[in-house]
Amino acid sequence: MTKFGEHWTSSFREMVVEAGAHAIRDAGIEGKDLEAIYGGCMASGRFIGQEHIGALLADQMGFNPLPSTRCEAACASGGVAFREGFISVASGMYDVVAVGGVEKMTDISTEDAALALGGAGDQEWELFNGATFPAIYALMARRHMIDYGTTEEQLAACAVKNHANALNNEFAQYHRKITIEDVMNSGYIAEPLKLLDCSPITDGAATVILCATEKAGEFSEKPVEIISSAQASDTLSLADRESLTSLKATRICADQVFKRAGITASQVDVAEVHDCFTIGEVMAIEDLGFFKKGEGGKASEDGETALNSKVSINTSGGLKACGHPVGATGVKQVVEACWQLRGEAKGRQVDEAEYALTHNVGGSGATAVVHLFKRGDRK
Amino acid sequence: MNQALPLIWRRNLERYQLKGCVCNSCGTAYFPLRKICPKCRSRGKLEQVIMPHGGKIVSYSCIHAAPSGFEVEAPYFVAIIELDNGARFLSQIVDSPNEKVKDGARVKLVFRKICEDGAEGAIAYGFKFKVV
Numbered sequence: 136m137t138k139f140g141e142h143w144t145s146s147f148r149e150m151v152v153e154a155g156a157h158a159i160r161d162a163g164i165e166g167k168d169l170e171a172i173y174g175g176c177m178a179s180g181r182f183i184g185q186e187h188i189g190a191l192l193a194d195q196m197g198f199n200p201l202p203s204t205r206c207e208a209a210c211a212s213g214g215v216a217f218r219e220g221f222i223s224v225a226s227g228m229y230d231v232v233a234v235g236g237v238e239k240m241t242d243i244s245t246e247d248a249a250l251a252l253g254g255a256g257d258q259e260w261e262l263f264n265g266a267t268f269p270a271i272y273a274l275m276a277r278r279h280m281i282d283y284g285t286t287e288e289q290l291a292a293c294a295v296k297n298h299a300n301a302l303n304n305e306f307a308q309y310h311r312k313i314t315i316e317d318v319m320n321s322g323y324i325a326e327p328l329k330l331l332d333c334s335p336i337t338d339g340a341a342t343v344i345l346c347a348t349e350k351a352g353e354f355s356e357k358p359v360e361i362i363s364s365a366q367a368s369d370t371l372s373l374a375d376r377e378s379l380t381s382l383k384a385t386r387i388c389a390d391q392v393f394k395r396a397g398i399t400a401s402q403v404d405v406a407e408v409h410d411c412f413t414i415g416e417v418m419a420i421e422d423l424g425f426f427k428k429g430e431g432g433k434a435s436e437d438g439e440t441a442l443n444s445k446v447s448i449n450t451s452g453g454l455k456a457c458g459h460p461v462g463a464t465g466v467k468q469v470v471e472a473c474w475q476l477r478g479e480a481k482g483r484q485v486d487e488a489e490y491a492l493t494h495n496v497g498g499s500g501a502t503a504v505v506h507l508f509k510r511g512d513r514k
Numbered sequence: 515m516n517q518a519l520p521l522i523w524r525r526n527l528e529r530y531q532l533k534g535c536v537c538n539s540c541g542t543a544y545f546p547l548r549k550i551c552p553k554c555r556s557r558g559k560l561e562q563v564i565m566p567h568g569g570k571i572v573s574y575s576c577i578h579a580a581p582s583g584f585e586v587e588a589p590y591f592v593a594i595i596e597l598d599n600g601a602r603f604l605s606q607i608v609d610s611p612n613e614k615v616k617d618g619a620r621v622k623l624v625f626r627k628i629c630e631d632g633a634e635g636a637i638a639y640g641f642k643f644k645v646v
Binding site: 246249250253259260261262263264265266267269270271273274275276277278281322323324325326327328370372373374375379 | 521552574576577579580582584587589592593602606617629638640
């Protein structure tokens with residue numbers, strides 16, 4: 136993957152090539168082994184005026200005439216592209232595929248970027264009426280505070296922990312330690328969410344190589360196994376949901392992946408969850424089953440999600456501190472899971488990591504995609 | 515927001531009259547309009563009705579960082595409104611003291627300008643709510 140951040144000197148296509156070449160070298164494959172490409176990208180048309188990203192990926196990487204397909208599911212585009220790549224190998228259609236995710240967000244103004252991101256919600260009935268994307272998550276946060284007594288300090292604890300993790304991730308956008316006071320003193324964006332509760336605008340690309348299990352040994356001594364995959368949809372508008380304090384699509388995915396893999400949430404060592412806003416992390420760790428409903432805020436405040444605690448959440452720094460190039464995020468989560476399970480996460484390594492989970496959300500919860508991974512170099 | 519006129523105009527029944535629909539099979543009320551009841555699909559038929567003008571606040575947020583077209587209004591409230599027939603949607607809350615915008619507060623419909631698209635673009639009107 137590329138470093139996440141503001142890439143003033145590199146373009147969309149240069150980031151794609153950098154991340155792709157990195158993944159191919161890392162996987163030990165050669166270009167001729169690849170059979171198909173999947174790419175996650177949310178809004179390149181709004182960000183850089185470019186569509187037809189599937190063709191661009193194949194062209195820039197020198198992989199014509201391989202089939203190359205773009206997947207879009209707002210902020211879950213990367214996760215959905217990964218799942219499509221997984222399904223294509225699992226189906227027996229291909230043995231080796233590449234999955235990339237990319238977004239170039241800083242070439243336009245912050246206002247225009249906010250409008251582009253707003254398209255992840257309901258344009259006609261949320262944005263038109265004056266809502267912003269942070270406001271939609273703020274509505275969930277407010278209800279969570281009313282129903283469960285969650286506090287702004289508890290939300291802030293997620294951002295503080297994620298910034299601490301990012302200090303040890305050379306690919307992260309921010310290498311800056313922050314405190315609860317820093318978060319509490321940052322200005323309101325949409326109450327109760329403040330600037331430091333929000334993930335940033337980021338450029339970046341990430342790529343992984345997927346291979347049929349029986350062939351993985353040919354390429355890698357430390358393969359990582361995908362042990363289950365799930366995706367679910369819910370209403371586009373927040374108001375139409377059964378609950379404002381829980382993402383049903385996440386709950387359905389969690390139920391499916393743990394059943395299919397035959398393990399429980401308590402066996403997961405490390406998880407990358409979708410913290411586009413701090414309340415997103417609190418809801419995720421509840422909905423995924425790591426903590427009881429309503430206790431995610433307190434668990435975060437008590438340090439139960441810190442590195443090498445009960446469950447290590449967002450060791451990469453999460454969307455908050457590693458950065459959130461929307462189409463790339465879901466693939467970056469997989470990259471972090473792989474590094475953790477191969478023991479290559481350097482200063483942020485989770486001890487004896489055996490199982491990892493990735494959780495990617497589109498919009499305010501209209502799409503969720505969850506994957507479970509297992510260390511593949513010992514049986 | 516740079517909305518072409520037809521994008522605004524084709525929603526006038528919903529935005530000017532609060533016209534929604536009710537499923538004749540399960541009785542669920544929807545706003546805005548839908549073509550199909552997600553619960554009943556082909557088993558139900560949606561009938562268009564004017565929604566009740568009263569409801570309550572289910573959640574709320576005061577927006578400080580406003581999107582383009584709403585800058586002059588900031589800070590302003592948005593809320594999830596639940597109408598008296600159960601339909602839920604997002605709306606601005608206006609003409610209400612800050613301390614009265616809270617969970618469960620009763621609200622009623624008001625008709626207001628929503629946004630304008632520059633000096634020469636269309637002015638969009640529609641519903642907002644106020645605490646009663």
